[in-house]
C-alpha cells in the first residue's frame with residue numbers, strides 16, 4: 039500500500055520555497071505539490087498550511103478555540119496564526135509536497151513548540167494578527183534573530199496584479215540585462 043509522507047517546508051523567503059518546489063517538479067507530479075494560495079472556494083484552500091505546520095511539529099498554530107477567556111463577540115471571526123520557535127512570525131508557509139511510496143520508519147511524530155507562555159500572550163497575538171496585522175507587530179510576539187528584507191515586506195503588502203508589476207520593476211532595476219552580463 040502506498041505510504042504518503044507530507045513534507046513541510048519552512049523558510050524565511052517565499053522565493054526560496056517556490057524555487058525548491060520548481061526544482062521538485064522534475065521528480066514529483068504536479069498533483070502532489072499543494073500550493074497555499076490555491077483555493078477551491080471561500081475559506082477552502084487546497085491545503086491548510088497552518089494545520090499542516092502544526093501537525094508536522096514545525097510551528098504552533100494558535101486558534102480562537104484554544105482560548106478559554108477571550109472577550110471577542112461570539113459572531114466575530116478570529117483568524118488563527120502560526121508562530122515558529124526561531125522565526126516567530128517572519129516566515130512563509132510554503133507548498134506541501136506529497137511523496138508517494140516513501141516510508142521512513144525513524145520519522146516519529148513531533149509536537150510543535152508552544153512558545154507563548156500564557157493565555158494573555160496568545161490573546162495579544164490573535165488581536166495583533168486580526169486587528170492590526172499591517173504594522174507587522176504580530177510577527178515579533180517572540181524575539182527573533184532573522185526577519186524579512188524591506189523589499190520582500192513591500193512585495194507581501196501588494197495584492198493582485200500589482201505584484202506582477204512590482205516584480206517586473208524590481209527585476210528591471212536590480213537584474214543585469216543580457217548585454218550587461220557579457
Ligand code: B12
Nearest residue numbers: 074081083085086087089092117119120130131167168194
Ligand atoms: C484566505 C487567506 C487570507 C484571506 C482571509 C483571511 C483568513 N485568514 O482566512 C485574506 C486575503 C484576508 C488574508 C490576509 C492575510 N493573510 Co492570509 N491566508 C489565506 C489562506 C490562503 C487560506 C486561509 C483559510 O481560508 N483557511 C481555511 C480556514 C477554514 O481554516 P482554519 O480557520 O485554520 O480552520 C481549520 C483548522 O481549525 C483545522 N482544525 C480543526 N481542529 C484542529 C485542531 C488542531 C490542533 C489544528 C492544528 C487544526 C485544527 O480545521 C479547520 C478546517 O476545517 C492561507 C494559506 C492557507 N492555504 O492556509 C493564508 C495565510 C493564513 N495568510 C497569512 C498571512 C500572513 C496573511 C496576512 C498577514 C497577509 C500579509 N500580507 O502579511 C493577512 C492577515 C489578515 C488576517 N487577519 O487574517 C499566512 C499566515 C502565516 C502564519 N504565520 O500563520 C498564511 C498561512 C499564508 C502563508 N502561506 O504563509 N489571508
